[in-house]
Amino acid sequence: MIIYLLCFILFLVGLYGVLTKRNLIKIILSLSIMEYSANLFLVLFGYKRDALFPILEKGKEIQSMVDPLPQALVLTSIVIELGITAMLVALAVRLYQKYKTFDITKIRRLSG
Amino acid sequence: MKQSDGMTVIVKTITRMSVWLIILYGIYIILHGHLTPGGGFAGGVIIALAFLNVMLAYGRKYTEQWLNVRIMYDLVSTGAILFLIIGIFGIALKGSFLANILDLGELFKLESAGVIPIIDIFIGVIVSMGLFVMVWTLAVFHLEDGGEE
Amino acid sequence: MIVDTWVIFILGIMIIGSIAAIEQKEMLSAIITVGIVGLGTSLIFLFLQAPDLAIVQFLFEIFAIIILVRAFIKPDYHKSEPSIMNKIVTVLTVLVLVAILFCSIDMLKALPEFGNPSMETSKYYVDNANAAKETHSANIVTSIILDYRAYDTLGEATVLFTAILGTITILRIKTKKRKSEEAIE
Numbered sequence: 001m002i003i004y005l006l007c008f009i010l011f012l013v014g015l016y017g018v019l020t021k022r023n024l025i026k027i028i029l030s031l032s033i034m035e036y037s038a039n040l041f042l043v044l045f046g047y048k049r050d051a052l053f054p055i056l057e058k059g060k061e062i063q064s065m066v067d068p069l070p071q072a073l074v075l076t077s078i079v080i081e082l083g084i085t086a087m088l089v090a091l092a093v094r095l096y097q098k099y100k101t102f103d104i105t106k107i108r109r110l111s112g
Numbered sequence: 113m114k115q116s117d118g119m120t121v122i123v124k125t126i127t128r129m130s131v132w133l134i135i136l137y138g139i140y141i142i143l144h145g146h147l148t149p150g151g152g153f154a155g156g157v158i159i160a161l162a163f164l165n166v167m168l169a170y171g172r173k174y175t176e177q178w179l180n181v182r183i184m185y186d187l188v189s190t191g192a193i194l195f196l197i198i199g200i201f202g203i204a205l206k207g208s209f210l211a212n213i214l215d216l217g218e219l220f221k222l223e224s225a226g227v228i229p230i231i232d233i234f235i236g237v238i239v240s241m242g243l244f245v246m247v248w249t250l251a252v253f254h255l256e257d258g259g260e261e
Numbered sequence: 262m263i264v265d266t267w268v269i270f271i272l273g274i275m276i277i278g279s280i281a282a283i284e285q286k287e288m289l290s291a292i293i294t295v296g297i298v299g300l301g302t303s304l305i306f307l308f309l310q311a312p313d314l315a316i317v318q319f320l321f322e323i324f325a326i327i328i329l330v331r332a333f334i335k336p337d338y339h340k341s342e343p344s345i346m347n348k349i350v351t352v353l354t355v356l357v358l359v360a361i362l363f364c365s366i367d368m369l370k371a372l373p374e375f376g377n378p379s380m381e382t383s384k385y386y387v388d389n390a391n392a393a394k395e396t397h398s399a400n401i402v403t404s405i406i407l408d409y410r411a412y413d414t415l416g417e418a419t420v421l422f423t424a425i426l427g428t429i430t431i432l433r434i435k436t437k438k439r440k441s442e443e444a445i446e
Contacts, residue, residue, distance in 0.1 A: 072413075078317050249429050
């Protein structure tokens with residue numbers, strides 16, 4: 001319970017950064033913090049006490065294993081995160097080239 | 113520009129010695145994805161990091177001579193298409209999309225698990241080439257007309 | 262129980278690190294401080310018996326830091342003066358988020374206890390290592406992502422491909438246009 005709570009606090013810290021910061025880079029960093037905590041939450045669900053990683057080894061009898069399904073889902077999600085981060089970076093660099101600033105309030109003002 | 117000339121001699125020498133070892137390690141991780149931790153995603157990122165290492169150490173011009181970046185753009189699409197074709201072969205031979213069409217082999221052997229290592233290789237190609245092409249595009253853009261105007 | 266202690270300890274460090282990263286004035290320090298959060302995630306994956314994820318998370322953290330540092334390091338990028346309006350918004354946001362946190366405690370109590378997953382879906386894969394027997398792949402995570410749920414992986418590859426295309430498109434169109442303008446001039 002306390003572990004879930006801490007993980008949720010991490011998510012809220014990221015949300016705080018997205019909502020209050022005006023610098024585009026800070027927003028990208030906060031988004032990645034939110035992504036980490038979401039992945040962590042999924043894997044925390046699958047942990048089983050005194051169980052081993054879900055990989056068989058030669059000459060070892062089968063023991064109880066942790067839940068492999070959240071791990072498989074998170075494995076694909078981490079890759080997509082990196083693609084999205086790179087795309088956001090490309091957008092931010094583009095915006096800087098046009099508006100000469102990373103401040104989102106000024107970007108909005110200039111475009112309107 | 114100093115950035116396009118690369119870093120010092122020490123960094124260049126170490127990079128020249130280690131880059132093939134890193135690529136070999138990435139290939140090992142990809143091929144053993146069904147026996148040990150790792151697989152297409154992890155191995156692909158290791159290979160992309162090796163190319164990135166060369167780009168950071170030697171600069172953009174040298175990397176352009178050493179690697180053919182145009183082929184990398186094509187390899188990304190090729191990997192994705194081959195993945196799809198394997199899925200369609202599954203329909204033709206076993207009746208369902210992405211079915212395991214090859215012989216399963218023996219557990220704990222390298223050439224086991226049928227179609228899994230092959231898909232792993234394709235995913236490794238997509239991830240490694242794709243991520244490197246991404247960073248390459250960012251770097252080229254930044255050097256050509258980043259903050260000027 | 263030692264796993265609980267370690268996970269709580271690392272999560273505490275990650276929360277402190279993320280607050281430091283968000284409130285940091287210097288951009289380079291902020292980017293590097295986010296590395297704490299990513300590497301902490303990797304460590305926790307290792308404690309939760311997920312070596313696959315630990316490797317991938319570690320490598321991706323390095324990659325993300327390289328991309329961010331390479332793209333954003335220029336001294337004259339970041340000048341912003343805080344306004345009174347911004348402070349009011351910050352205080353309001355913190356209040357709302359704390360309220361959300363207190364309201365969500367009941368929700369978190371309803372979840373299954375840490376260390377006792379329900380495992381209804383994946384029971385079949387793990388019991389007697391059915392997944393390994395059916396696909397002959399010793400790594401059960403790989404057998405799930407590439408055999409049972411290969412369709413997911415195909416979708417993931419498509420999304421990654423689209424992200425690559427998006428990056429190239431965003432960075433290219435304007436450059437071509439500017440080149441043609443230069444040619445006209």
